[in-house]
Amino acid sequence: MTTISGPAAGSAFDPFAAEQRDDPYPSYAALRDESPCVRLDRYGVWLISRYDGVAAVLRDWETFSSAQGAGLEPVATPEEGGVILSTDPPDHTRVRRAVARDFTPKAIGALEPRVRDLVGTAFERVLTGAEVDWIAQVAQPVPTTVMAELMGYPDRHRDEYCRWASTIFDSMGCPAGGATPALAEATGGLFGFVAGIAADGEYVAEGWADRIVQAGAQGELGQGEVVSLLGGILVAAMDTTVNMLGNLAHALATHPEQWALLVERPELVPSAIEEVLRFESPIQPGFFRVTTTETTVADVTLPAGSRVMVAFGAANRDPRQFPDPDAFLVDRSPNDHLAFGRGVHFCLGAPVARMIGRVVLSELVANAAEIRLAGPSVRKTNRMLRGFDSLPLSVRNRSRR
Numbered sequence: 558m559t560t561i562s563g564p565a566a567g568s569a570f571d572p573f574a575a576e577q578r579d580d581p582y583p584s585y586a587a588l589r590d591e592s593p594c595v596r597l598d599r600y601g602v603w604l605i606s607r608y609d610g611v612a613a614v615l616r617d618w619e620t621f622s623s624a625q626g627a628g629l630e631p632v633a634t635p636e637e638g639g640v641i642l643s644t645d646p647p648d649h650t651r652v653r654r655a656v657a658r659d660f661t662p663k664a665i666g667a668l669e670p671r672v673r674d675l676v677g678t679a680f681e682r683v684l685t686g687a688e689v690d691w692i693a694q695v696a697q698p699v700p701t702t703v704m705a706e707l708m709g710y711p712d713r714h715r716d717e718y719c720r721w722a723s724t725i726f727d728s729m730g731c732p733a734g735g736a737t738p739a740l741a742e743a744t745g746g747l748f749g750f751v752a753g754i755a756a757d758g759e760y761v762a763e764g765w766a767d768r769i770v771q772a773g774a775q776g777e778l779g780q781g782e783v784v785s786l787l788g789g790i791l792v793a794a795m796d797t798t799v800n801m802l803g804n805l806a807h808a809l810a811t812h813p814e815q816w817a818l819l820v821e822r823p824e825l826v827p828s829a830i831e832e833v834l835r836f837e838s839p840i841q842p843g844f845f846r847v848t849t850t851e852t853t854v855a856d857v858t859l860p861a862g863s864r865v866m867v868a869f870g871a872a873n874r875d876p877r878q879f880p881d882p883d884a885f886l887v888d889r890s891p892n893d894h895l896a897f898g899r900g901v902h903f904c905l906g907a908p909v910a911r912m913i914g915r916v917v918l919s920e921l922v923a924n925a926a927e928i929r930l931a932g933p934s935v936r937k938t939n940r941m942l943r944g945f946d947s948l949p950l951s952v953r954n955r956s957r958r
């Protein structure tokens with residue numbers, strides 16, 4: 558593990574290093590205590606780790622701009638970085654309004670029965686007590702189908718959404734934009750697919766894609782923005798939600814007393830979803846901003862043009878905000894975590910992710926007697942996401958007790 562000590566230390570710290578993957582939390586704790594705003598020399602960026610610092614940066618879009626993208630390296634155009642993620646107001650306000658307008662609690666509520674069906678089908682294979690890979694059986698297929706149907710996309714390429722999204726997320730944490738053949742294949746595959754759908758009108762009427770294309774036709778969005786949104790929303794939605802579901806099952810299997818509490822008090826399901834988002838935030842180490850003017854964070858003066866990482870996972874374990882932050886407590890309250898960000902870029906899909914999490918967990922609590930690790934899990938190697946590639950579990954059905 559990287560050792561960090563002293564006020565100027567931490568500068569050699571590498572938040573993307575492979576050895577951080579198993580357990581990044583001791584390093585985050587050292588950073589919060591000793592260097593809450595620290596320059597990472599290797600990357601020429603600043604890392605902010607305390608809750609109040611991260612929340613303040615996210616709230617202040619005028620000082621901490623998204624216009625150069627949310628990744629480690631600047632993007633050439635907003636479209637390249639995902640147009641909604643890589644713009645500041647007023648452009649961001651226009652784009653977000655065009656996308657968010659029809660994305661109402663009613664529309665999301667209407668999806669819930671369909672999600673319950675999908676979870677029910679997935680659980681037929683899971684609730685047997687035999688070893689199953691939770692990621693392959695539940696965490697990937699449920700959000701993939703929900704997102705494809707929400708957008709109104711045709712059936713093809715669904716098996717590729719996760720790989721495309723994962724590769725694109727990973728590149729956001731790579732020096733030189735991670736310009737690899739895998740990235741070219743992922744961006745070519747994803748954006749070729751959605752551009753084709755938009756050009757051919759090959760989407761379901763009234764779906765989210767339809768509305769975005771209509772906003773383009775009415776001149777509210779440019780054509781590049783339309784394609785960037787059609788692909789970018791899938792990227793934002795897929796692996797984040799997959800990892801939330803993987804992290805959830807892992808946390809429950811490794812905290813049997815919290816599982817027992819949920820079975821006893823199923824009304825805690827929504828609170829358990831918030832807790833897993835805090836405890837194992839899917840986006841780690843964090844996203845970036847660039848300072849538009851000289852500013853101060855945690856007593857450190859940052860010149861204009863500084864690239865700053867907001868470390869969601871570190872902020873969400875800050876004892877200054879959360880008592881006993883390293884404990885997974887499904888009844889934690891209050892729980893004002895930052896896993897969905899804060900401010901103007903607050904996750905647009907948070908209600909969808911929360912609904913998926915709630916349906917999966919409530920079905921699990923209603924139907925499973927026990928959830929156990931059944932073999933060695935494989936952590937993701939992604940530079941921007943925390944979760945599992947594979948998570949073998951044994952989930953015993955309540956009726957077979």
Ligand code: HEM
Binds near residue numbers: 790904
């Ligand atoms: C557990 C799952 C998810 C997590 C942890 C997550 C996390 C985040 C975070 C931290 C941001 C803020 C980025 C920033 O401040 O730069 C964000 C933005 C965004 N998310 Fe999510 N997200 C999740 C699921 C989803 C889903 C399901 C969708 C789509 C249905 C979605 C769509 C978006 C979009 C479009 C943005 C950009 C919003 C903007 O810039 O105004 N996300 N997400």
